[in-house]
Amino acid sequence: MRISTPQFYASSSANYERTFGNVNKTQQEASDFIRVRTAADDPVGYARLLQLEQQQNMLDQFKGNITNVRNALGSSESTLNAIGAVLQRVNELAMGSGNASFTDADRKANASELASLEDQLFSLMNSRDENGKYLFSGSKGDTPPYVRNSDGTYSYQGDQSQLMLQVGDMLSLAANETGYSAFEQALNTSRSETKQTAPLPDDGRVSLSNGQVSGSATYNDRFRSGEPYSIEFTSSTEYKILDAGGNDVTLEASQGGKFDPKGDNISINFRGVDLRLKIDFKPGDEGNPDAAIAGHTFSLSSKADSISGTRSPGNTSSEQVTDAKITDPTAYKAAFPGGGAVLKFTSATDFELYAAPMTADSRPISSGTLSGNTATAAGVSFELSGPPSAGDSFGVKVDTHQNQNILNTIGQLRGALNTPQDHDPAARQAFLASLDSAIGNIASATNQVSSSISAIGGRGQALDVQAETNEALGIENTKTQGSIRDSDIGEVMMRLEMQKNQLTASMQSFAKISSLSLVNYI
Template structure:
């Protein structure tokens, strides 16, 4: 029994030691091959927990950096588009000043100005419907997939976006707008004087469809006195008048009261409708029940300003008895263009402030990420000098154990029996 126990110990103990030494050497080799000291949480539970926290902090910082890249890209595109719009507005303002020199303006000059204004008008429309690199409209608010500014078939333009502003988080405490609402930039612009806009009921059934012009202010005092009421032009049954023919009635929108002298007025396409100091023109063949709305406002959208200027050039040329109306609307156009340019400049200033913030935050993220990676490296990464020395020691120890076992395993009492 004693010989059997002694032989078992002689083999099992060295083999166990060699297995342990081999395992230690394998671990050291794996650490050297990966460059990591902590390969599993069991290697250093406290260190592994700290490394996991640092990994999460670094990943969050990198997400913030990606948000900043996306934000900067969108802001750069918005700023570039606003620069182009400002340039176009500057040219329209130059044309407005030229149009104001009525004393030296010929009909050919006026028509040339009108033609370029129309081209610049289309250019503005395209720029205000610009898209970003992801194919979403820059100025549509939350409705990035919907075109914000729409040219209505019945005349005028409408804003189909919303007033939402998208935000991106760029740090744990800072969230910045990545967009600006087109309504805020291009629609809610303070007018130099009380103004108005026009639109048609989208349910109108005329064939050809009735259209309403942008209109023009012909009596500012009358408009100021009428403000803030709105006007609804409703087409009535042709049989309501004798002889039967298309006719319309003009009502105050707030209470439906018919304005004086504006009931069952015979309609002639292209004729002007003058009400409360406002002049608009209807064309087409509206059906009974069709409605057109004139809304008074202390604000005037950018497209409306350009549209009214074009309407002034085409409908109230100098020398036709409306010089006062022409001059007043040229002056109003200049003031409203200046207001629009100021609004865009304010938005550009906000964009610049955001870009300055992102630059500062980017530098902070770079510093914090570098510090976190340094701490993580000290905890997680292998000490090359120590690990190489340890591997050499473990290799020598294993070789010695193997050689020792090779010699002792050959010992037997039979070798000493004669």
């Protein structure tokens, strides 16, 4: 086969360039020992490297999220610990205020310290993080979680949303603790009440306090199913309790319905509810004490829900809801939204009631027309200060008395401590009942704060475990990428030496062959 001179030069040049390119590539590989730079180097390996790099990027993101969650939870935990310390002092003051030797001046001194602690708690519960966001407002970080109302009570303005951050392939954790879970879910021990039904007016001989819930499970399972109850004193040493169906349930009360009328602190426990009983005989009762006490009757039941309405800021008129009360319990239980409502006027006289929050596609659950200045919807009557304007709306809140935040508990305790009671047995009895309520609610609030701290601790442990898992995955990811991308040092050096020899041989053969000529053989 004949090879022309141009073919020879072209073939030799291509071979030289290929060999020279291989040498350059191998020299670069020998300098950093990276085998796969582009998809052309190893299509399958390159695709796997892309997957591993994506995983590494996710692990880096998880690491940043873990740091953010840790910082956020650390701020919440330290604030909750500070709140717990304040609550401990509040509890000490409450317990000490029951001292029989305390005077009105002593109790007022405690009330003054409680006011300072209340302000301190209010500030702590409205704490902000390093970014200026409120810690306990849920997703409403720019809204203070608690506001002080004009009547001295406190309202929660945040929501129940937890800010979730992904910290692992299958794990997302909340970076915040809401005020709703930390403070609003504290059980209210003062959820039941007594009313004297006979004799009327009250002759002052029998004083029976509102009930304090001592066992929530028993209260929910047993007490609620039989209310309202009637407690009738049959003598100066016995009483009987009838449930709503007229059944005698006295044996479920402490000591089976018996008591010592001479006791200074008579306690009755019935179906998870504790009541204080005080007997005050009047002059002349000594001859027949049973007749003096028999016939005193009280009703005992859970506190009825209370309704309140507030004017919306965008209203045209300045009218307010001056009173709201349940007028039809059956309709209320059947239709009124427990999470709150919005009363909106479509005209100066016509109104509609919506479940809160009201959205563009919300449908009214009730409607009607004003009767004077009264709007009645879903069993609740709202009394307005005057005729509203079309488009006015009013926010409606429902208090079921199941929960109570600690700020309101302290406020109520301050009121009880500031009420004079020296030389007034009835006022003293009312104070002791209020003190029982406060101590129970303080304990409930403390437990709720402790539960939130425990929840944060549990999330912290989960973060530690996930951080270790992510670190292990990152190490394996780096090893796997290295096994695909990196070169074998020995193999690269041998290949480089061989390619250099090939390049030298190619150059020598080109020089040798190019010197050949037919003239030399003529």
